[in-house]
Amino acid sequence: MTELPARKEHILVVDDDVRIRQMLIRYFEDEGYRVTAAANGEAMRDGLQKHEIDIILLDLVLPGGEDGLMLAREVRARSDIPIIMLTGRNDVVDRVVGLEVGADDYIAKPFHLREVLARLRTVLRRRQPAPSVPQKQAQELIRFEGWQLDLGRRQLVTAEGAEIVLTTGEFDMLATLARHPGRVFSRETLMDLTHGRSLEAFDRTIDAQIARLRKKVEQDPKQPALIKSVRGVGYVFTGRPSS
Structure with a gap:
């Protein structure tokens, strides 16, 4: 019997900066992940509804009156999908508030793509159940x-x-x-x-x-x-x- 290919883990990138979205899409697709991008909360909700998302990279500052903290609270109220906050602000208070609302990690911009990949892999690895023994x-x-x-x-x-x-x-x-x-x-x-x-x-x-x-x-x-x-x-x- 032919084995089905393993499902690629699916990342949802939520950031209003089109350059950052495109950069993350290219990088993570080259690393073997599926990537869906959203520019705001409405597009994020649409992505969550249409796809089985494994992790969210969520920008703290977003347009339209809904910032990343509000969206993180909304996601966490309905699911335990891992969230990594991305932000241009490296303030300790912002970092703590992000963790308070349920984020799993916090990365300040500008960031190195290899660091984002390492952090993402760490969060996803902790989500994987141990082999049944x-x-x-x-x-x-x-x-x-x-x-x-x-x-x-x-x-x-x-x-x-x-x-x-x-x-x-x-x-x-x-x-x-x-x-x-x-x-x-x-x-x-x-x-x-x-x-x-x-x-x-x-x-x-x-x-x-x-x-x-x-x-x-x-x-x-x-x-x-x-x-x-x-x-x-x-x-x-x-x-x-x-x-």
Whole structure:
């Protein structure tokens, strides 16, 4: 039987600068990806409706009254498609806000295409489920307080059997903490472990990701019982393991 060719991963580029759109289209198509381009929010929605998109490269500053942060919030409210923010502003506040609304990474313009490719591959790689290995299945499941975190399938399921949709960053953060219950992690360590590369570790970046994660896993995010803060240090996972 003839095997079907592997599906090319599909990138949606959202940027109002036609030169940047054309540059990214040419570069990523040469690297073997499918690319759809959009100049604004309306075209982005059309691309998401017509295509199965694997990742979005989203410019922060867009015309028409809808900026990248607004569009990132809209996408994140409906799906967990990875988002990499592209922007000409390299302000720390912009970067933190982008991560707060659910972006998986943030790249300032002007950028090197090879860096964008490396960042994109890293985000997509973290999205891929691990190969199924039956004998390691028990090691791939973390159970706590009735919850089940499936590391192989990258799924989080409640005690009632409902799946909780997590972004790439949220899943990696929870997996890192849940693998080591009782261990206190500094913000710098969490940044290194969840991104897999060297980044400037801003306190608010990690705090924003933890806050988003708490909203999904804590009964009362203001009084967390699973992910607790350690004053002046970082965070610790205190969920009790369950069989």
